[in-house]
Amino acid sequence: MLASQPRSQTKPPIQTPDLPGITAPDKFSSGCVSCHVKLAADKDFRLVQAIKLIKGHPSIAAVKTVPNDCRACHSGKPGAAKPLSEAVHKAHFGKKSKSEFVSQFHGQCLSCHSIDPATGKQRVKSGPKNW
Numbered sequence: 001m002l003a004s005q006p007r008s009q010t011k012p013p014i015q016t017p018d019l020p021g022i023t024a025p026d027k028f029s030s031g032c033v034s035c036h037v038k039l040a041a042d043k044d045f046r047l048v049q050a051i052k053l054i055k056g057h058p059s060i061a062a063v064k065t066v067p068n069d070c071r072a073c074h075s076g077k078p079g080a081a082k083p084l085s086e087a088v089h090k091a092h093f094g095k096k097s098k099s100e101f102v103s104q105f106h107g108q109c110l111s112c113h114s115i116d117p118a119t120g121k122q123r124v125k126s127g128p129k130n131w
Contacts, residue, residue: 020110028111030127032066035105037130048131068126088112 020026028034038044047066051057063069067084076083092101092112101107115122 020108021114022110022117026110026114029125031112031125033127033130034125035107035111046131048129063129065126066129067124 016023018024036045036047070084073081074084093099
């Protein structure tokens with residue numbers, strides 16, 4: 001006789017999602033360089049170290065602002081390097097829920113992107129290099 005039992009009239013409380021820069025403080029305001037840091041001598045996650053692992057990648061010594069300056073080569077134009085958005089999204093989300101960015105660091109779109117709620121405009125966060 002489950003059908004005759006009264007249903008609960010209480011709704012679960014609405015939970016506000018954790019959206020950096022919108023509903024919560026933005027701990028990643030400089031984008032890439034906010035997360036890709038040197039934690040210890042043997043735990044250097046800065047992009048300058050990661051780039052060394054990419055065979056044939058040119059020096060990034062001239063880069064001053066990350067990732068804005070990276071777009072000089074990663075423009076997506078004919079003859080240019082792969083668009084930065086494709087490379088970064090694949091690296092961070094390529095293994096879906098098993099990606100370290102998602103599973104270990106709880107990364108999300110607003111870790112790297114920001115949205116101006118008043119205008120709806122999106123931008124890629126950028127900051128000074130940290131090497």
